[in-house]
Amino acid sequence: MFALVIHSHLPWLANHGRWPVGEEWLYQSWAATYLPVFAALRTLADEGRTGLLTLGITPVLAAQLDDPHCLEAMHHWLGNWQLRSHEAALMTNGAGAAGTASSTAALRELGHREHRYSAAALEEFETHWRHGGSPVIRPLVESGVIELLGGPLMHPFQPLLDPRLRAFSLDEGLEDAKTRWGARPQGLWAPECAFTPGMESGYADASVSHFMVDGPSLRGDTSLGRPVGDSGVVAFGRDLTVSYRVWSPKSGYPGDGAYRDFHTYDHDTGLKPARVTSKTTSSEQKKPYDPALAAVAVDKHVADFVEAVRARLREESERIGRDALVVAAFDTELFGHWWHEGPQFLEQVLRALPAAGINVGTLDRARREGYVGEPIDLPESSWGSGKDWRVWAGDQVQDLVQLNAEVVAEALAFVDDELAAGGRDLVADQVLREALLAIASDWAFMVSKDTAAGYARDRAHKHAHAMREIIAAHRGGNTARAQQLAAAWHRADGLFPGLDARRLSKESS
The missing domain is CATH 3.20.110.10 (Glycoside hydrolase 38, N terminal domain)
Structure with a gap:
């Protein structure tokens, strides 16, 4: 066949x-x-x-x-x-x-x-x-x-x-x-x-x-x-x-x-x-x-x-x-x-x-x-150069590897804290959405292949910034500001409106 x-x-x-x-x-x-x-x-x-x-x-x-x-x-x-x-x-x-x-x-x-x-x-x-x-x-x-x-x-x-x-x-x-x-x-x-x-x-x-x-x-x-x-x-x-x-x-x-x-x-x-x-x-x-x-x-x-x-x-x-x-x-x-x-x-x-x-x-x-x-x-494998992970984890992109690790850790910690009381939380949803946008494999690929590397790094850091801005407002006690930021960033990137952070919480139980 x-x-x-x-x-x-x-x-x-x-x-x-x-x-x-x-x-x-x-x-x-x-x-x-x-x-x-x-x-x-x-x-x-x-x-x-x-x-x-x-x-x-x-x-x-x-x-x-x-x-x-x-x-x-x-x-x-x-x-x-x-x-x-x-x-x-x-x-x-x-x-x-x-x-x-x-x-x-x-x-x-x-x-x-x-x-x-x-x-x-x-x-x-x-x-x-x-x-x-x-x-x-x-x-x-x-x-x-x-x-x-x-x-x-x-x-x-x-x-x-x-x-x-x-x-x-x-x-x-x-x-x-x-x-x-x-x-x-x-x-x-x-x-x-x-x-x-x-x-x-x-x-x-x-x-x-x-x-x-x-x-x-x-x-x-x-x-x-x-x-x-x-x-x-x-x-x-x-x-x-x-x-x-x-x-x-x-x-x-x-x-x-x-x-x-x-x-x-x-x-x-x-x-x-x-x-x-x-x-x-x-x-x-x-x-x-x-x-x-x-x-x-x-x-x-x-x-x-x-x-x-x-x-x-x-x-x-x-x-x-x-x-x-x-x-x-x-x-x-x-x-x-x-x-x-x-x-x-x-x-x-x-x-x-x-x-x-x-x-x-x-x-x-x-x-x-x-x-x-x-x-x-x-x-361990990929279909990239060398058929290994060098494109996404090599020396050229160690800054993005580190950023991705930090973003994921911060997002998971926030979602766990925010959802402890239960209920749908659009702020937690947006934190997770921005984290996932920040860690897309495309950014490391574009840097390693030197195809619009500046754009790629800007995108990764922009979404990381959006996530951290929302978290900082919330942890600072300004819940209304966190909600406003989450809504504004979601209007800017209105993808996957059905994303529900509660399903991540269930996965951890």
Whole structure:
């Protein structure tokens, strides 16, 4: 069996800046990935296809796709995209030489093309998304087109998290999914695929039956899912041979010269006019993007991927002496945001694989049909650099590791004291909400990878400050001030209104 797994995540960005880092990141991904990918899945569903892929959506991304502010701002963003396309179509002063992507003729053609793209995106959004992402996603879950993987609230790096808060965050995240989509996920994509021994017991307690890890976590043998210890919870590993054919740290299909170049912009409009051309071609010399050339490349890579999956299934089945499982896993945002042609590839490959006689299924189906081997003791691991924890616990981020530990300890102590008398307490709820926002794994990742490190540190400290400001007012005897602060910070970040700190208190008993 072949299983395709895609994982959708962005940190909470609403009301935290627009450009170059902030909400723009959300709207770019929404327009380039979420709109076309879910449109493709809906098309395939209308053809009667089921069990197409396993889709992870983190609670924090799901919250933004349903958030009224984000929905209104996304609509504005799409309209602005159309205005920018009109600007390009009227261009009279392209800076590039004839035949390059920045020539006047190429930019005007870019404007016409982007007008068509933006018009289609506006129609898709207005028809299907104006009431949020949940009405788009839920029918695909209920009809069995996709299997949904859940995750913990706010996307924390779980191995470094206090076990009590880890359990709370996971249970709240799974319940949030149930609220949005009608079913509590049995499968899990843990943040960063991070694991430490003992977490399997927490998964079992949360009724999680299976979760994803990276291939090296299973010592490279990903041909079957493996129960972890005696928990009965199955770990499925990403097959790097197949996955890296599409996308790896150094190569993959998106680098083909015919595909649209991610890094080259027309800075007057913010549009992307060029094809990759070659790895050595400078931005000013890149050729104009040609959708017809890109379509030929997609056909070529779909055929190549199908043959790679077929070969890998045969190779692994022969090696283990029984039918093997191959799992390819990627960030959803690869398909569209990072790789413009990705949604087209995804739709075509989901038709081509079964047409070639390849058994395609979800992780849950693989587990139920016995694609499971002997138990394994899973080591500390992640899918980051080195497949260990260096990105989230290395020397570059020791200040954030220390901050996270302090924030968690302060939040737990406050919640225990505040809830001792019982009853719902919105101040305690907000303290917990800010603590979880402060410790999101994204901040350490952005610092370690030097991608908007300043923004990441600012976000972590801002949420830590909000939590401490509320606690200080309350402990200083100014209950009214603490309530005002909690309400104000919740208005600023109005996610997960159902979060209830009393459930953390129960966990401690």
